[in-house]
Amino acid sequence: MELLGIYHYWVFAVLLMIGFYAVVAKVNLVKKLIGLSLFQSAVFLLYITMGKVSGGTAPIFLKDMIDPVFSNPLPQVLILTAIVVGISTTALGLGIVVRIKEEYGTIEENEIQEIDRR
Amino acid sequence: MTDLSIHLPAIQVVAPMLLAPLVVLLKPRGLAWMAATAGSIMAFLIALNLAGQVLAGADVRYVMGGWAEPYGIGLRVDEFSALLLLIVNGASAAALLAARRSIDDAIEGDRQPLFYSAWLLTLAGLCGIVVSADAFNIFVFMEISSLASYILVAGGPDRRALPAVFKYLMMGTIGATFYLIGVGLVYMMTGTLNLADMELRIHEVADQRPILVAAGFITVGLALKAAVFPLHVWLPNAYTYAPHAVTVFLAACATKVSLYVLLRFDFVVFQQNLVGHELQFTAFLMPLAALAILVGSAVALFENNLKRLLAYSSVAQIGYILLGASMISVAGLSAGMLHMFNHALAKGTLFLAVVCLATRLATFDLREMAGAARAMPWTMAAFVLGGLSLIGVPGTAGFISKWYLVTAALEQGWLGVVLIVVVVAGSLMAVAYIWRIVEAVWFTQPEVGAAKAETASMAEAPLLMLAVTWAAALANIGFGLYTSPQRELAEKAAGALLGQLP
Numbered sequence: 001m002e003l004l005g006i007y008h009y010w011v012f013a014v015l016l017m018i019g020f021y022a023v024v025a026k027v028n029l030v031k032k033l034i035g036l037s038l039f040q041s042a043v044f045l046l047y048i049t050m051g052k053v054s055g056g057t058a059p060i061f062l063k064d065m066i067d068p069v070f071s072n073p074l075p076q077v078l079i080l081t082a083i084v085v086g087i088s089t090t091a092l093g094l095g096i097v098v099r100i101k102e103e104y105g106t107i108e109e110n111e112i113q114e115i116d117r118r
Numbered sequence: 119m120t121d122l123s124i125h126l127p128a129i130q131v132v133a134p135m136l137l138a139p140l141v142v143l144l145k146p147r148g149l150a151w152m153a154a155t156a157g158s159i160m161a162f163l164i165a166l167n168l169a170g171q172v173l174a175g176a177d178v179r180y181v182m183g184g185w186a187e188p189y190g191i192g193l194r195v196d197e198f199s200a201l202l203l204l205i206v207n208g209a210s211a212a213a214l215l216a217a218r219r220s221i222d223d224a225i226e227g228d229r230q231p232l233f234y235s236a237w238l239l240t241l242a243g244l245c246g247i248v249v250s251a252d253a254f255n256i257f258v259f260m261e262i263s264s265l266a267s268y269i270l271v272a273g274g275p276d277r278r279a280l281p282a283v284f285k286y287l288m289m290g291t292i293g294a295t296f297y298l299i300g301v302g303l304v305y306m307m308t309g310t311l312n313l314a315d316m317e318l319r320i321h322e323v324a325d326q327r328p329i330l331v332a333a334g335f336i337t338v339g340l341a342l343k344a345a346v347f348p349l350h351v352w353l354p355n356a357y358t359y360a361p362h363a364v365t366v367f368l369a370a371c372a373t374k375v376s377l378y379v380l381l382r383f384d385f386v387v388f389q390q391n392l393v394g395h396e397l398q399f400t401a402f403l404m405p406l407a408a409l410a411i412l413v414g415s416a417v418a419l420f421e422n423n424l425k426r427l428l429a430y431s432s433v434a435q436i437g438y439i440l441l442g443a444s445m446i447s448v449a450g451l452s453a454g455m456l457h458m459f460n461h462a463l464a465k466g467t468l469f470l471a472v473v474c475l476a477t478r479l480a481t482f483d484l485r486e487m488a489g490a491a492r493a494m495p496w497t498m499a500a501f502v503l504g505g506l507s508l509i510g511v512p513g514t515a516g517f518i519s520k521w522y523l524v525t526a527a528l529e530q531g532w533l534g535v536v537l538i539v540v541v542v543a544g545s546l547m548a549v550a551y552i553w554r555i556v557e558a559v560w561f562t563q564p565e566v567g568a569a570k571a572e573t574a575s576m577a578e579a580p581l582l583m584l585a586v587t588w589a590a591a592l593a594n595i596g597f598g599l600y601t602s603p604q605r606e607l608a609e610k611a612a613g614a615l616l617g618q619l620p
Contacts, residue, residue: 023288036291043298050306075305078254082298085261089291092265096272096284103277112281 008049015042027109029100033093040086044079051075123167127180127193127249130164130203131259133157135242138235147227148218154234155214158241162211165203165245172200173606179251187251188312194251198611201455201604202248202371202378205462209370210241212466213473216586217363220473224274224361233273237367239266244375253301254311256379257294260343263375264290267368274361282355289342289352293376296339303332304387313386320391333388333395337380337402344376346403346440347410350433357429362476365425366469369432370462377436377458381443381451385615389446396446404444408540410437415547419554424475424482427551428468431508434544435461441537442523445530451612452605453522459604460507460515463594467504470587471497474579484555488562494578498559500591505552507594510545514598518605520545 015038022035051072059070097107104112122129137157144150171178178195181187195203214237225233243263250256268290272283305311307328308319323329338349345353353373357365388395414434421427439461442454472482474497479490491498507514510521523541527534578584597604 020292023292029284032288036288039292040295043295043302046299047302050302075302078311081254081258085258085265088265089261089287092268093284093287096268096280096287099272100280100284103280109281116278116281 008045012042012046012049015039015045029097029107029109030094032109033090033097036093037086037090040082040089044083044086047075047079047082125180126164126168127178127195128182130161130168130249131193131242131246133164133242134161134238134245138238138242141235141238142231144231145228150231150234151214151218151221154238155211155218157238158207158211158214161241161245162207165200165207168195169200169204169603169607171195172197173603188310188315191255192251192312193249195249196611196614197607198378198382198455198615199248201459201607201611202375203245204604205374205459206241206244206248206371209367209462209466210237212470212586212590213363213366213370216470216583217366217473219477219580219583220363221361223477224363229273233270236266236269236273237364239263240270240367240372244371247375247379251313252311253304253313253316253383257298257301260294260297260376260379263372264294264343267364267372270364270368271356271360273364274359276359278355279359282352282359286352286356289349293339293342293349296335296342297379298339300332300334300336300339303328303335307332313382316387317391320387326392329388330392330395333384333392336383337399340376340380340383341403341406344373344380345433345436347406347413347433347437350410350414350436353433354426354429357432358423358426362425362469362473366466366473369429369469370466373432373436374439374458374462377439377443381454381615385451400444400446403440404537407437407440407444408537410434411441411540411544415544415551418551419547421551422484424484424487424555425469425472427484427555428465428472431548431551432461432465434548435465435508438520438523438541438544441541442526445526445537446616447526447529448609448612448616449522449526449529451616452608453519453526455608455611456522456605457519459608460519460594460597463515463590463597464504464507467587467590467594468501468508470583470590471501471504474500474583474587477579477583484558487558489559491559496584497579497587498556500584500587501559502552502556503591503594505556507598509548509552512598513595515594517598 019035019039019042023032023039026032026035053069053071056069056071059073101107104115106112134157137153141150141153144153168178172195180193182191221230240263243259243266246259247256247263250259268283268287271286272279304316307323308316310316310319320329342349357369384399411434414430414437418427418430421430439454439457442450442457475490475494478494479487507516510516520541524538527537530537
C-alpha cells in the first residue's frame, strides 16, 4: 500500500526513464528531442506534486477564510520558469535540427556520422 | 548621484544582460563588436573591483529588490566567486578584444549583432551562476549561459559544429535537469532554496536518504556539464568546430563555472551534513580525476588536429582541478582553485594563438602546419609560452598550481605517492604533445611546391590580436613569478569552504 501511496513518484520515475531511453537509444534527432522534452516534463511533475498539501486549496486569500490550508505555490512558480527553459531548449534544438537537415540532408545520427567520416 | 558601488554584484550580471538585446540593433559594421567589447571590459573592471573588495576582507552581499534572505534572492561574492568572476570576465574581454577579425571571417556581417548578443548572454549567465546564492537561480543562469553558448558554438562556418552542438545540447540539458532533480529533492526535505539556509536546515532533516539521492543527482549532473571524465564526450567536438574566438572564451571558463557550482554545493550543503559524505566524494571523484588526467593526455598525444588536441588537454586539466578538490584538504582544494585560474590563463593563451594562426592558416592538421612559425614567429612564441605554462615549467603560472597540488598530495600518505605519479605522468605527456606542435611549426621543413608558396605568403596576425595574445602569454609568466593575489583568493576560498567541516 505504501508503494501505491506515493504513485506520483512512480509516474515521475517512469516518465524520466522513458525520456532518457529515447535520448540514448533513438538515432532520429527529432525523436531524441521528444525524449528530452519527456525527461524534463517528468521533473516538472516531481516539483508540482511535492507542493501539494492534502486538503489544501489554491493559495488565494479570501475575506471569509478561517484557518485556510494552502498548497505550496512556490514549486509551481519555480516550474513555470523551468517550463520556459524547457521550451527554449526544445526550440533551439529543433532549430539546430533544421540546420543539420539543410547541411547534411538527413536527421539520422548514424547517417550524419557516415557523411562526416567520408 | 547615488553610490552605485553597493549594487556592483547585481550590475555584474545585469549590465551584459541588458546590453545583449541592445547589441542586436547595432547593424552598422563593427559597432556591435565595439559595444560588446566595451561592455565586456566594463564587466571585467567590475570583477576587478569586487575581487579587490573581497581581498580587503569585505563580505559582499546583495539582496535583490530589498527582500531579505532567505525569502528574497540573494547575491553573494566571496573569495571563490571573485576568483571565478576574474576568470570569466577576463577570458571574455580578452577573447572579444582579440577576435574581431576572426569573427569577421567566421560569421557574415548581418548575423554578427546576433552573435555578439548571444556572447553577452553567455557572459551574463556565467556571471550569474557565480554570484548567485540561490540554488534555483543558479539553474536558471546555467540554462541562460548554456543556451546562449550553444548558439555561439553553432555559429561558425564549419558544418560539423552542428552535430557537435546537438550532442552538447542533449548532454548539457540532461546535466542541468539532473541538477534540477537534486535541488527539488533538497527543497522537498528542507523547504528552502538559499544555499546558506539549506545548510542550516538540513541538520533538522531526520531521513537522510533523499538528501543522499540529491547529492548523487547534483554531482553527476554538474560533472556532466563540467566535462568530467567519462562524461566529457561532448567537449572535444564542440571546442574543435566552434568559431575560434568562442573556443577561447568557453575553454577558459565554461566548464570551470560548473565545477564551481559542484564544489560550492557539495562543500557548503552536503559535506558537513551527510554522514560519511567526504569518503564517498573522494572515492567517486578521485579515480575519475586521475583517469581524466591520464586518458585526456594520452588521447591528446595521438591527436593530429591542433584544436582537438588542446580540447583533450582541457579534459585532462579538469582532472587536475578535481584531483585537488577530491583530497578534501585546504591545501588540495586551494591547489584545485588555483589551477582553475592558471589553466584559464594557459589555455586562453594557447587558444588565442590559435585565433592568430587561423587568420593566416587554412588547416589545423599538425602534418600540414610545417614551418608555420617561420611566417608567424611572434604568434608561435606566445604559443610556446602558453604551452610551457600548461606543462608546468617553473617560472610560469602552471608550475605554481602543480607545485601546490603535489604538496597537497604529499599530505595524503601512500595514496599521495600514487597521485604524484599521476600528476607527473600527465605533465610528461603534456611535454610530449606540446612538443609535437612545436616541432611541427618550428622545426619541420615545409614541403616544396604548393605548401611552400602558401607559407611564403603568410604574415603575422593583425596587431591587436597579437598584442592581446602576448599580454595573455606574459600574464602566464607574471602570475608565475608574482603569485600572491590569486593564491590568496584561492587559499581563503578553500579555507572558507572547508571552515565549517569538523
